[in-house]
Amino acid sequence: MSARGLLIAAPRSGSGKTTITLGLQRALRRRGLSVRGLKCGPDYIDPAFHAAATGAPSANLDSQSMSDALLGGIATSAAAEADIIVAEGSMGLFDGVPGPEGHTGASADIAALLGWPVVLVIDVSGQAQSAGAVALGCRHYDPRITIAGVILNKVASERHRRLAAAGMERIGLPVLGALPREASLILPERHLGLVQAGETADLHNRLDALADAVAAAVDLDAVIATATATHLPAPAAMTIALPAPGRRVAIARDAAFSFVYPHVEAGWRALGTALVPFSPLADEPPPSDCDACWLPGGYPELHAGRLAAAQRFLTSLRAFATTRPVHGECGGYMVLGRTLVDADGTAHAMAGLLSVETSFARRRMNLGYRRAVLEADGPLGPAGGTLNGHEFHYASVISPGEDPPFAMVSDPHGSAPAPAGSRRGLISGSFFHAIARRDGA
Known part of the structure; x- marks a missing residue:
């Protein structure tokens, strides 16, 4: 029986999906669940953070560069060892390059292939009810996928939260959580992205702080309930991505x-x-x-x-x-x-x-x-x-x-x-x- 899975994604980069993903992974692990992280796209830094947050290996799922067989093999390996997969998107949910449907590099391709619902992280700084229009557009843009709910990020006040939540209520999307604007939740960066997991000072303390913040602001039971069984396009035989350069x-x-x-x-x-x-x-x-x-x-x-x-x-x-x-x-x-x-x-x-x-x-x-x-x-x-x-x-x-x-x-x-x-x-x-x-x- 394969693990249930979900995809944390956002309408654009910089919305906070990495910190929320890490916080969710760590919080669910602390509940006693066996959690696996996966990263959509070619990012080679975030999987190490997933591994630190979950205590288990992570890997990439890249629809532009990988076949369905290879994607299925990677997902199969993760699902066999977990109670739940919390995967992270890259860039905006639908951002990709020209290519055949399902192989554009967009995170939506992975959600569609593996049957994972999407939990949408929306940075509501500078807006309130209008965030509902953004979520509505994401909900209807690609009929292959399901938006199961939203997590509001960078909320300035309780009044701001209520206004943004009203926008979601109007379009019928559940709000699974709302995180305040908090600089301490930001992980250090350098020119290629986050400072590597192995170089981040007090990494596990930072991950615990993220988990504390997410557990306090997000309905973890509701997030778990959104996850669905992973649809695995199982390969006929193990698919090896690259030839080995030696023994x-x-x-x-x-x-x-x-x-x-x-x-x-x-x-x-x-x-x-x-x-x-x-x-x-x-x-x-x-x-x-x-x-x-x-x-x-x-x-x-x-x-x-x-x-x-x-x-x-x-x-x-x-x-x-x-x-x-x-x-x-x-x-x-x-x-x-x-x-x-x-x-x-x-x-x-x-x-x-x-x-x-x-x-x-x-x-x-x-x-x-x-x-x-x-x-x-x-x-x-x-x-x-x-x-x-x-x-x-x-x-x-x-x-x-x-x-x-x-x-x-x-x-x-x-x-x-x-x-x-x-x-x-x-x-x-x-x-x-x-x-x-x-x-x-």
Whole structure:
């Protein structure tokens, strides 16, 4: 029997759905329920917060980059281990990119596929009854989904709450709770979103405070009652998102390297791959008994000086790359290059395994879904293989160097394929975060 589930979503970003989701997850866990969190879209930070709030793994559900089979496999795994799934949307409920119905990247796609009702978080600051019109529009915009109720956020006073609730009463949507405007409920942020869970000071105290606030302001029994059985499009066989880069993979894991999608690691482990962590910031070498090395994304630009000084790590990485594949995603790609310029404009020598030079001093946001066609055989598949993924960074390439591209990359908006990333021998990298193979995902 699968767990019941619901989706916490909002009409727009910045409405408070992450803090309310975390508060609900923690509050329900404190009631003795086994809770699992899932995150719609390609966000690689929020699942770690879900895991901290629930005490159980979280993962991503991305309708743009994943097939129904892969989405069903991830949801099946979560539902098998939980009493309730409290999933979190991304951006606005219906925000996505051009694509077939059900595969636009919108959170509504996930609610429709898995049969989850939506609890809508509405930031009512600067409005009152008009919030009812917003909720009404969400209720009727997409007939595939059901809006089960609303949680009012950033309520200024009891009078304000009554007025906003009157708007919901007019359209027949139940108000499941109302949270006051409270700065202490805001989690710290940096340029790619929330400060990572592992770096957030007093994380569990903060989560307990969120749970206290949500439990005091939200009818938890009513929220539980909205959840419905999860409709699982069960795959015929286990669907693996990406090929494993080796049988024993050295994976960098510390404050500079932390952006790995949980479903990717779970798929590799299902194939029998051992993931062996090491810390470049601690000047640790990639373990010599591994047959591949993976440098994930993260925040190397914040630690460039320490990485440049980690000569044991850099020397060992260069030696490793002479005989075994090394791949870097986003931040990992920057560290494989010749030079990384930090925010202050100081240039730091990196591994030099690729000739690219990058800069965080010249900040420019790069964001969006990508489709990559591999230019050569490598750890992510054969030449011509197609990967779905995402790009989100503020760093700029100040010199691409002389290496051939890792892939030809396009976006869902009709852009012409363009060369991206770099490769040289057994080394490869790009700013592209791979989510799934196109054929199996």
